[in-house]
Amino acid sequence: MLSKSNIKRITGLHQKKYRKQEGLFVAEGIKVINELLESSCAPEAIYGIEDTSLHIPEENKNMFQKVTAAELKKISFLKTPQTALALFKIPKQVDDKRTGITLLLDDVRDPGNLGTIIRLCDWFGVTSLVCSSQTVDCYNPKVVQATMGSLSRITISYVDITAYLEEEKRPIYGTFMNGSNIYAATLPKEAVIVMGNEANGISDAIEQLITQKIAIPRFGQLQKTESLNVATATAICLSEFKRGCVTET
């Protein structure tokens, strides 16, 4: 049975403050939990209605606690709770490699967008994601769910992005309405790609550090669509940076 204090501790992890304090985050659902268990993420506790579909490593078997659906409902942040919930230790991640493609987010605020962007990084083999400190926390439960397990395969760091970019030697790309056509550009294998905030795009301070302004051309006859969603714009940018690699390998 789950104690009251335990329930309080777990539901507290829906808040960034307590995640930071405890160094833990919540994952829900068999699929997401299994993907995290297979990765280097260290579990702290696993709660489930049953454990037959969970791939719990031998050394972590003692972390499993059987709970009822009613108990799971108390600790879940989902409207329709899954059959399992687990706590994982937040990994200490620092990206200091600065090789290949790094995606950098300048204040992306929507958890669904960040989750989709993490999945896109995983798909396109971009293992380094650098976020401004104002970007939504990647251990926010909504982000964890939206990543569908991809979270465990990407190195995500929250840094002072101005300082990060000031020390950068690779070209720094950013999308702007008046940038040069991304489809006509020769894109390098080593670069930082900056994506901006949902409402305001790339901030003025960061724009000063962009070395290559690019644009995704707009085709509509009326030319009225004001912008693409940040996740779909990221999809198109990563696709363009990576498409050249396919014929070479």
Next chain:
Amino acid sequence: MLSKSNIKRITGLHQKKYRKQEGLFVAEGIKVINELLESSCAPEAIYGIEDTSLHIPEENKNMFQKVTAAELKKISFLKTPQTALALFKIPKQVDDKRTGITLLLDDVRDPGNLGTIIRLCDWFGVTSLVCSSQTVDCYNPKVVQATMGSLSRITISYVDITAYLEEEKRPIYGTFMNGSNIYAATLPKEAVIVMGNEANGISDAIEQLITQKIAIPRFGQLQKTESLNVATATAICLSEFKRGCVTET
């Protein structure tokens, strides 16, 4: 003042049944309403805290009704209501052109995904969107909000997609894990592109009608990401079909 029966009628429009019965849909927020007012969409009623930021055509001025923030809250479906809400007549749309690029959706269920896809169509100049009858209703309030006004510029029809595709003469493209590399393909200017359901992809019955199976290559070393979100996959497909046009125009 808003009458009780009027409030009931408007909130009823959050359900597809009543939208169909009344032939009306709800749009919220100055930006979305103004974009619809500028299009061929016919308004039926406009409620707002004030009318100074609304671009109401002279002949529709009498449709405006001033309401209080408290009244607006009663008819809004948003957690944080905007300052205006309007009812528009659902246009009768039939896509019988069958030219250029048509995007076809095989049971896309999430309103946010459909909204994002409609914005993508607008961006890429794809004016014809054909949906299976099980695809989420494009006049669902969440879809209307997510389209940010793009809704008024795309012809959207709900049809028996099997019958539609059986009569199709253009090549019919669909994305599959085992399809041929989209980056290496020569893509035509006239085609139907089929996108599948969030969980199940393209259905077996529709797969039989696909003439060209394509794939978006996956780059991650671990190759574990199971799929791209349907909206981001649509972004990449439309970008690939359209990118060739840029250098030609």
